[in-house]
Structure formats: C-alpha cells, structure tokens
Amino acid sequence: MLDVAVIGGGPAALSAALNCRQRNKSVTVFGRSLDSSLLFAAEKVDNYLGMPDIGGEELLNAFYAHAIKNGVEFRECRITQIVSMGEYYVINADNEFIQAKAIILATGLSKSKGIPGEMEYLGKGVSYCATCDGMLYRGKKVAVVAENSEGEAEANFLADICSEVIYVPLYHPVMELKDNIQIMDGKPKSVVGEKEKVSALELTEDTIPCDGIFFAKNSMPPESLLFGLQTEGKNIAVNRKMETNLPRVYAAGDCTGAPYQIAKAVGEGLVAALSAVAAIDEMERNAK
Amino acid sequence: MLDVAVIGGGPAALSAALNCRQRNKSVTVFGRSLDSSLLFAAEKVDNYLGMPDIGGEELLNAFYAHAIKNGVEFRECRITQIVSMGEYYVINADNEFIQAKAIILATGLSKSKGIPGEMEYLGKGVSYCATCDGMLYRGKKVAVVAENSEGEAEANFLADICSEVIYVPLYHPVMELKDNIQIMDGKPKSVVGEKEKVSALELTEDTIPCDGIFFAKNSMPPESLLFGLQTEGKNIAVNRKMETNLPRVYAAGDCTGAPYQIAKAVGEGLVAALSAVAAIDEMERNAK
Numbered sequence: 001m002l003d004v005a006v007i008g009g010g011p012a013a014l015s016a017a018l019n020c021r022q023r024n025k026s027v028t029v030f031g032r033s034l035d036s037s038l039l040f041a042a043e044k045v046d047n048y049l050g051m052p053d054i055g056g057e058e059l060l061n062a063f064y065a066h067a068i069k070n071g072v073e074f075r076e077c078r079i080t081q082i083v084s085m086g087e088y089y090v091i092n093a094d095n096e097f098i099q100a101k102a103i104i105l106a107t108g109l110s111k112s113k114g115i116p117g118e119m120e121y122l123g124k125g126v127s128y129c130a131t132c133d134g135m136l137y138r139g140k141k142v143a144v145v146a147e148n149s150e151g152e153a154e155a156n157f158l159a160d161i162c163s164e165v166i167y168v169p170l171y172h173p174v175m176e177l178k179d180n181i182q183i184m185d186g187k188p189k190s191v192v193g194e195k196e197k198v199s200a201l202e203l204t205e206d207t208i209p210c211d212g213i214f215f216a217k218n219s220m221p222p223e224s225l226l227f228g229l230q231t232e233g234k235n236i237a238v239n240r241k242m243e244t245n246l247p248r249v250y251a252a253g254d255c256t257g258a259p260y261q262i263a264k265a266v267g268e269g270l271v272a273a274l275s276a277v278a279a280i281d282e283m284e285r286n287a288k
Numbered sequence: 289m290l291d292v293a294v295i296g297g298g299p300a301a302l303s304a305a306l307n308c309r310q311r312n313k314s315v316t317v318f319g320r321s322l323d324s325s326l327l328f329a330a331e332k333v334d335n336y337l338g339m340p341d342i343g344g345e346e347l348l349n350a351f352y353a354h355a356i357k358n359g360v361e362f363r364e365c366r367i368t369q370i371v372s373m374g375e376y377y378v379i380n381a382d383n384e385f386i387q388a389k390a391i392i393l394a395t396g397l398s399k400s401k402g403i404p405g406e407m408e409y410l411g412k413g414v415s416y417c418a419t420c421d422g423m424l425y426r427g428k429k430v431a432v433v434a435e436n437s438e439g440e441a442e443a444n445f446l447a448d449i450c451s452e453v454i455y456v457p458l459y460h461p462v463m464e465l466k467d468n469i470q471i472m473d474g475k476p477k478s479v480v481g482e483k484e485k486v487s488a489l490e491l492t493e494d495t496i497p498c499d500g501i502f503f504a505k506n507s508m509p510p511e512s513l514l515f516g517l518q519t520e521g522k523n524i525a526v527n528r529k530m531e532t533n534l535p536r537v538y539a540a541g542d543c544t545g546a547p548y549q550i551a552k553a554v555g556e557g558l559v560a561a562l563s564a565v566a567a568i569d570e571m572e573r574n575a576k
Binding site: 011014015018019022046047048049050051052059062063065066067069070238240257259261263264265266267268269270271274 | 303
C-alpha cells in the first residue's frame with residue numbers, strides 16, 4: 001500500500017511528492033503527461049524566488065528532476081474515481097486499483113463544473129467510469145458523452161451490457177465504435193432527472209431519454225473524483241493546513257483557488273505533504 | 289511614499305518583495321543583516337523544489353540576487369514601531385519615519401512573547417522605543433531591559449530626561465553608559481502594575497519600583513510592533529489571503545506558524561504580495 005497518492009503533475013504535485021519522500025514516505029504521482037501542466041507552456045517565469053528568468057518547460061524539468069532524484073514515482077494515467085475504505089483510499093487508475101493511506105489532490109485549475117444536473121445526479125445515473133458502474137445498467141439505455149477517444153472504449157464496453165448505447169462525441173474523428181452504438185451530434189445542455197434518477201440527457205437540439213449517462217472527460221472536477229469532497233465555487237475547500245473536509249485528503253495548488261502561481265503551489269504542496277505525513281504517523285501510532 | 293514595506297529578511301520577505309516588484313510597486317525590505325535569517329545557518333536544503341542539495345547561505349544569496357535584480361531595495365535597521373495613519377502606515381526605522389501604503393510582516397519565528405505583564409502593560413508604562421515615548425517619563429523613574437548594546441543609547445537618552453534610570457543588561461560587556469545610570473543584574477521576571485499603570489519591574493532576585501520599563505530586544509514580538517495586531521499563540525493570525533485583522537497589513541512565513549519551511553514561506557510571501565497589491569490598487573481606484 002502506498003503511503004501517499006498525489007493526483008496531478010504540476011508544481012504543487014511535485015512539491016508535495018518531494019516532501020513526502022523527504023519524510024521517508026512512499027509516494028506516487030498519478031497524472032497526465034508532463035506537458036499537460038499549464039506551466040509547460042509558459043514562455044518565461046521570473047517570480048519563483050531563486051530561479052530568475054526561466055522558461056516554463058525548463059523550470060518544470062528542473063522540478064521533475066528534483067522529485068525523481070528523491071525517489072518520487074510517476075504514473076501516467078487517468079484517475080476516474082477515489083473511494084474511501086475507512087483506513088485507506090482506493091484509486092481507480094485506468095481501471096487498476098491502487099491503495100493509499102492519504103491523498104493529495106493537486107489537480108490544477110478545474111475547467112468545468114459540468115453541465116446543470118451533472119453533479120446533482122452523480123451516483124443516481126451519472127457516472128465517470130463504465131468499468132465501475134456499467135453493470136448497474138444491464139439491459140438499460142445509456143448515453144456516453146466523450147471529450148476524447150477514451151470514451152470509445154467505455155462505449156464499446158457498455159454496448160455488450162446495455163440494451164442501447166448513444167454516443168455523443170465532443171471531439172473528432174471518432175475512430176472505433178461497435179455497430180450497435182448510435183452516434184448523435186450536439187452539445188450536452190443538462191442532465192434531466194425524475195424521482196432522484198436520471199431520465200434523459202438534454203442536448204442543444206435533441207433530448208435523449210436514458211437511464212444512465214457516462215462522461216469521459218479530459219479533466220474531472222475534483223468533487224466528482226471523490227464523493228463528499230467539499231468545494232467553494234470551483235475550488236476545493238481547504239484550511240491553512242491544506243486539509244479538505246475528508247480525513248487524510250489534502251489539496252494544493254491551483255485547485256484550491258487563486259492566485260494561480262508557482263510559488264503558492266509549491267508552498268501548498270509542501271504544507272499538504274507535511275500534514276499528510278503527520279496524519280499517517282498519528283494513525284499508525286494509534287493502531288499500535 | 290512606499291507602496292509596500294516588508295519587515296523581515298528571510299525567504300518570505302524576499303518572495304513578497306520580488307512579487308511586489310513584478311506588479312510594479314515600490315518596495316523596501318526593512319530588516320537585520322542577511323545572516324540573521326535562520327536559513328543562513330542551514331547546512332543543506334533539499335526540499336525547495338527545483339533547487340536540489342543546496343547550502344542555506346548559497347540559497348539565501350540566490351534569493352537576494354533575484355530580488356535585487358528586480359529592483360527590491362533593502363535597508364538594514366531595527367523597526368521599533370508601526371503606526372496606522374488610516375490611509376497609510378508610518379514605520380519607525382532606527383528613528384527615521386517612513387510611510388507605506390501597505391505592510392507585509394515576515395518577521396520570522398518569534399522568540400518570545402515577553403515576560404508576564406509585558407503585553408498587558410504595553411502603552412501603559414511598557415515601551416520599546418525611548419525616542420518615541422521617553423518624554424512621557426520626564427522626571428520619573430524608569431528601567432531599561434536590554435538584550436543588546438542598542439539599549440545603551442536608549443538608556444543614555446532617557447538619563448537626560450528621567451529622574452532615575454536603572455539598566456538591566458542581558459548581554460555583556462556593557463560599553464558606554466552615562467554616570468547617572470545604575471546597572472542592576474538579574475533576569476526580568478514580570479512587569480508589575482497597579483491601576484492600569486506599571487509600578488515595578490520584578491527581577492529574579494530584586495524588584496525595581498518604577499514608572500516605565502523600556503525593552504531593547506533582538507527581535508520584537510510582532511504584536512508589539514503594531515498595535516491591535518491579532519495573534520494566535522505566538523503566531524500572527526492570517527487567513528488564506530495572508531490578511532491579518534488590520535487593513536492592508538499582511539503576514540507571511542514562520543511568523544504565521546508551522547511548518548517552518550522555505551517553500552511555505554516563499555508561497556506565503558507571494559500570496560501576501562498579491563493581496564497587498566490588489567488592496568492598494570482598490571484603495572487608489574476608490575480615491576479617484
């Protein structure tokens with residue numbers, strides 16, 4: 001079991017992971033590729049104290065090198081869900097299930113809160129993981145809304161289980177879908193429900209009556225990753241120790257709100273790491 | 289008038305000052321010499337992301353060089369008092385009075401809360417500045433408690449005004465005191481008062497009846513620098529924007545509490561700077 005799982009890949013994630021290693025904890029950073037950090041694209045940075053006038057890519061490379069030198073492990077993957085098991089958390093990383101004692105969310109700027117109804121019906125017909133929840137829709141009709149081609153695998157899996165699968169691609173081209181999947185164009189407008197259950201997906205021009213809606217997203221709003229996580233607007237709510245409302249779950253960097261700056265992210269990553277380490281140590285002392 | 293006065297000299301102060309300059313504000317760092325930062329003495333630092341395996345002195349020098357390159361000004365001095373004038377603050381820097389629109393406190397780890405009664409009688413007989421308050425004790429008896437030889441100048445000044453000056457040096461040797469000053473040995477134990485006024489200084493072995501007590505300290509508890517500043521234990525109370533309870537006064541780094549780490553200090557310095565800049569801009573917009 002991992003001591004700490006860090007979700008992200010920017011400065012906050014790397015600082016958190018580095019500082020977990022400094023305290024001798026095992027840590028893996030789960031994230032998209034290196035170049036997905038916003039910092040990668042920055043032409044010049046001159047306000048991270050001690051490293052004047054540096055390009056974003058060069059700075060990010062220096063950050064990675066520092067983390068790797070200290071034994072931080074990286075895993076390029078998409079995290080669809082994190083579930084609390086009381087004493088530890090289980091992370092769904094591309095459908096491999098990894099256990100960790102503590103979680104540090106450094107997921108960056110959340111691009112969307114989803115469409116109206118999406119959060120409200122999460123777990124009541126809305127899902128972000130076909131492998132996890134597909135069986136609940138055996139013999140039923142579902143829609144799959146996909147921001148990228150990873151949605152095709154989800155849809156193909158569901159096509160073997162469900163009576164009908166409607167595929168709404170928000171990208172192109174669509175590469176490989178089973179024959180019994182119907183493609184519909186349009187932008188998702190809202191999730192419609194009845195009696196606490198999803199009843200339809202409303203598009204700009206059509207409405208698809210259905211029992212379930214699966215979203216395959218480029219980035220997940222963090223509160224949909226982790227059930228019950230408290231947010232303030234589009235930020236994860238944290239205190240000065242970078243604690244969220246969930247036990248042994250911390251957040252750092254842009255996902256906790258403005259200013260969206262490297263020094264803030266690096267500082268918060270450190271604080272989150274030390275808080276996580278202290279909580280793990282305390283839990284293990286109490287277990288003895 | 290300065291836009292921002294930063295009090296300190298460690299990583300939080302330098303990051304705050306750098307980021308004020310990045311937003312085109314004038315800024316001066318008021319502090320003791322470079323080597324007074326705790327970081328100066330650190331043999332090796334390996335958890336400030338991007339700058340692996342570096343000596344404390346080398347890291348601090350890189351920090352200073354970065355700040356100086358961006359136009360940060362430095363002034364080596366002792367700050368004894370900061371007074372609010374409503375629209376701006378006045379800083380007493382070695383008895384020169386400097387105006388600033390906003391203050392960032394990055395005073396480091398507070399070494400003491402003073403002795404019992406010290407805070408309670410601040411402004412009621414306890415003072416940290418003979419030049420400011422000496423005239424209030426004309427013809428009266430005062431004690432001067434000095435952690436360093438700067439107390440001698442304070443005592444010599446008071447000796448011309450007061451009826452009697454007792455000098456309690458906590459260092460040695462004592463260099464140059466006027467003849468009418470009496471030296472007493474012992475450690476200060478408490479400030480004693482009667483009817484909301486100082487009546488005596490209690491030492492370990494003696495008690496000195498007096499009307500006023502002047503403290504000359506190596507480092508000042510921040511709440512004695514700035515009247516009404518809210519603290520939590522020995523830390524300055526701040527929110528996530530690094531705002532204190534006073535308008536346009538911010539704090540960053542070790543003085544806001546644990547963890548006492550460079551990355552936290554640098555991140556908080558940045559946040560304090562951006563909050564200060566935003567508040568100054570808003571004040572100036574409203575004044576138009």
